[in-house]
Amino acid sequence: MAKRDFYEVLGVARGASADEIKKAYRKKAKELHPDRNKDDADAEARFKEVNEAYDVLKDAEKKAAYDRFGHAAFEGGMGGGGPRGGYAGQGDFASAFSDVFEDLFGDFMGGRGGPGGPRSRASRGSDLRYNLRISLEEAFKGVQKTITVPGSSACTACNGTGAEGGAEPVTCPTCSGMGKVRAQNGFFTVERACPTCGGVGQVVKNPCRSCQGTGRIEKDRQLAVNIPAGVETGTRIRLAGEGEAGLRGGPTGDLYIFIEVREHAIxxxxxxxxxxxxxxxxxxxxxxxxxxxxxxxxxxxxxxxxxxxxxxxxxxxxxxxxxxxxxxxxxxxxxxxxxxTPVNLTARQKELLQEFERIEADNSPESSSFFKKVKSFWDGMKG
Missing domain, CATH: 2.60.260.20 (Urease metallochaperone UreE, N-terminal domain)
Structure with a gap:
């Protein structure tokens, strides 16, 4: 039986982009997976056909050869017999499906790995926040404050490497530095963090006794912080590299100081x-x-x-x-x-105010205006 056109198998046009091909494959693979079609005897064959098509069309070189020569590109030596010339074939589709599985769940399992593994061997320290209250006078002039920041600093005994004597960590023998291991489960290739190195890709043979191999120790630090004039509540000041120390020599995080200006009495x-x-x-x-x-x-x-x-x-x-x-x-x-309004009036003060009240002329304009409006209102109600 002649092979079906790979574009037809995936249900995409010949000019489809890589993203469109991948999206179509995901849909087909999910739809035709044998575990979901146990009563369909042809499901496995169609599933393999979909994986075979995707294995060719996902690769730019294979796709170009297929677009030019069709299935003949991979027959009779035209496409070459090496890893990049052949395709998955009948029953060998774990690699193709693994690519999509990794793409879908890679972030959850630790992400794709580059030349040095899926994660940075030395992770950046966390950013820290410090709330600082100052007076309005200090906000007016600007001030230098000495603050105590709880957190972690690079271990001086191992220079932040986590290894005794400052020795460099070695490549994890279990994952060969990738930080993750794979396990085949039927049609699926499942990835998980390496149990030996915890996903870092490196291990410390002789952990530093001061920091137990983390490369950092808990230590409060005192910092002199310059607060510029004009700050107000909500102003944020960033001190680069003054946050938590990185793990195993990684870069230090930043310290963010949030200003709160106290209420003033005047x-x-x-x-x-x-x-x-x-x-x-x-x-x-x-x-x-x-x-x-x-x-x-x-x-x-x-x-x-x-x-x-x-x-x-x-x-x-x-x-x-x-x-x-x-x-x-x-x-x-x-x-x-x-x-x-004066309070605790003396008898003489009261007498003077009473006299002022008797001889008061029209020198309370707001009061006169208000009561004129009140009289007009009452007259209108009567009418």
Missing amino acids: FQRDGQTLFCRVPVSMASAALGGEVEVPTIDGGKSRVKIPSGSQSGRQMRLRGKGMPALRGTGVGDMVIELAVE
């Missing part, structure tokens, strides 16, 4: 702008005057209060706010007046 912050709520007496608000307010740099500023000022009135002091982080310019400080 100032509230919004970006580069500072807000300061300043209480003033009723007399100062009515007559006008001056008030002395603090600034974040530790200085003082005198602010004029216009006569007739009401609570909530704002005045802006240019350049008295927070500096820009890694930039130029300084924000402003906004003063908000809070007019205070």
Whole structure:
């Protein structure tokens, strides 16, 4: 019986890409697998036919020969009798199916291996996070902080190799440095991490007694950290190479410092702008005057209060706010007046206020406007 066209077997067009061929093979292999078609006597033959087609079309050189000469490319020596000239044939399709199985489950089983094995023999250390709280004054000026970072450092006894005396690890004899082993299970080739080296591809003959072969030891470190002026809550500072030490001499991770600026007793912050709520007496608000307010740099500023000022009135002091982080310019400080009603009045004070109330003219514009609106509202309700 003549062989069917390999493109027809997989159900793809002749110009199909490698991804389209692989996708079609996955679908066919799953559909025709003998374990799923135990009652179909022809399932195994069709499954082998699909694997035979895929073994040729997945290879660029074999595919080019097949496109030019068809099945004759692999008969009578035209395609060569070596590993790249022949194809899987009847019953020898484990390799083709293994490629797709590895592609589908490679990440779970440890990934495809390169020249040095599926995993890096020396793994990178983890990144660390440190939460640092500072005051608003420190955020304004910038500050240097000494912090204690718990974590691991490269073992000095073995120079991070994990082997006694700093000797280099040797290739794992079980997996020959690949970090994984294969086991045939029917039509499947299953890969798993090498039980001897744990998937690293190397083993340490004489583990370092200080670090038990890991190449790193638990050790707290003190670091001096420069906090730039202008930072705010949520600012992240990265210190490259100050994280956890790598395994068996691998590169060190990074340290990320997350800034939190504590609330201030006087100032509230919004970006580069500072807000300061300043209480003033009723007399100062009515007559006008001056008030002395603090600034974040530790200085003082005198602010004029216009006569007739009401609570909530704002005045802006240019350049008295927070500096820009890694930039130029300084924000402003906004003063908000809070007019205070006097309490614990003496008899004389009460007498003066009562007299003021009797002779009060139309000098409470907001009050007059409000009650005019109220009267208009009531009149409208009556109408």
